[in-house]
Amino acid sequence: MSKAKLIITAVVVEGRSQADVARSYGVSKGWVSKLVARYREQGEAAFEPQSRRPATSPTAIDAATVELIVRLRKQLSGQGLDAGPDTIAWHLRHHHGKTVSRATISRYLTRAGLVTPEPKKRPRSSYIRFQAELPNETWQADFTHYRLADGTDTEILTWLDDHSRYALHVTAWPRITGPIVRDTFRHAVAAHGVPASTLTDNGMVFTTRLAGGRGGRNAFEHELRRLHVTQKNSTPNHPTTCGKVERFQQTMKKWLAAQATQPTSVCDLQALLETFVELYNHRRPHRSLPHRATPAAVYNNRPKALPADSRDGDTHTRVRHDRVDRTGVVTLRVGGRLHHIGIGRTHARTHVILLVDDLHVRIVAATTGELLRELIIDPTRDYQPQYTKKPPNP
Structure with a gap:
């Protein structure tokens, strides 16, 4: 028997006062009165548990x-x-x-x-993630098998920036060879600059280090040595080391499988790959990037890393994430002093990245990579105005 039925029975059948029943059962007099009124209106239905769902939901979406x-x-x-x-x-x-x-x-x-x-998955916080600090600090590469609509086997080679997940160069071939790896790397370098390092598995097209020294370096290794690029390879039987490029390949294959027209030649496949790369780099938000930005935005809004013996003094010395306040200002500490930099109320609450090289500062939108302001900090002033007043005419 429910507590509501006990209370209603005590009042209606026993004839006890509502105040007495409320004291006996440790409830408020208002609730006893409400139960009795409900019983007189609904009869036996008043004994059933009532829904606690609100009559209206003002925050519900349309x-x-x-x-x-x-x-x-x-x-x-x-x-x-x-x-x-x-x-x-x-x-x-x-x-x-x-x-x-x-x-x-x-x-x-x-x-x-x-x-x-x-099934309940392992929480994301339990994973140990590694990510390059700058674009071009590390390029990952891998190739995957793909079967055309007519049953012909092909392979797709991908060069991916580790920091931004930007797809640098994706091409289809009947079969991947050492010279193809070298040549596609050269094309990526011509378009995006020389990276500081590369990360691949231990396939013979990438490295001969597990071949017992037979045959010397392959074409790709000679190219890396010529450009002073550090070569990194995953530990054998640890494929997750190159997990970013492998995850990219999963996304790519899922997209290819969803296309209405399946490719019947390497040329057809390459055309589809170019469409996918444009979508992936510039229009598709990436779950692993800050503020779900696109890979292109993240790749382009930071300075590029260079091979160790080619670095010069032109790189930024600090990279700082911040958010424009409601008045259109961000703060930056220089030489132990806090400076307020005007961005404009138009960009209030925008997430930004500050690229700081001594007193030279570039402020870009974290999501789009748009340059919001570039300035030289005046160390003598707290507030760095957005516009400088012109001197009066003599």
């Missing part, structure tokens, strides 16, 4: 937004792209001007039957 969430989920999934709550939230904010929390999106996807329950 039906049009719910429909948009479902549509984005289906569109992204159909294109072979990530369609999780974080990605949908990014598209809502950047393309539709709507801000919806990850939890809310997840809840509505579950209600729509678009989420498949999975």
Whole structure:
């Protein structure tokens, strides 16, 4: 028997006062009065537990937004792209001007039957992650097998920047060889500069270090030595060392599989790869990057690392993340003194990266890589105005 039924019975059947019943059962007189009124209105139904759901939900999102969430989920999934709550939230904010929390999106996807329950996963915080501090500090490379629509086997070679996940060079070949690795590396260098180091597995097209010294260095190793690039290789039987490029390959293959027309030649495959790389680098938010920026934005908003014996004094000495305050200002400490730098109220609450080389400062938007301001700090002033007043005419 429920407590509500006991209380109602004590008042209605026994004829006890509501105050007496309230004291006996340790409840408020108001609740006893409410139960009795409900019994007189509903009869026996008053004994059943009542729903605690609020009559209204003022914070609930509108039906049009719910429909948009479902549509984005289906569109992204159909294109072979990530369609999780974080990605949908990014598209809502950047393309539709709507801000919806990850939890809310997840809840509505579950209600729509678009989420498949999975076993509890290992928490992300338990993973040990390694990431280069600067673009071009480390390039990862790997190749993967791909079968064309007519059954022909091909291989896809990828060069990926470790810091930004930027796809530097992705090409399809009937078969990957040592000279192909060297030549594609040269093309990537011509487009993006010489990296400080490379990271690959121990395949013979990348290194001969496990070949017992037979045959000397391969073509790729000679090229790295010529350019003074440090060569790094994963420990045997530890494929996760090159996990970023392997994760890129998974995303790439998922996207390829979702295309309506499957490639029948290496040329067709290469055309699809170029479309995917453009989408991946410039239009697809990346879950592993700060503020879910695109790889291109992260790759382009920091100075590039150089081979160790080629570094010069032109590199930035500090990289600092901050957020523009509501008045359009960011702060920077130089020589033990805090300086306030005007950015403009237009950029209030924008996440920014400050690239500091002595007194020279560049401030870029963390998400887009847009240069918001470039200045030389005046050490004698606290506030660094956005505009300098012109001297009066004589």
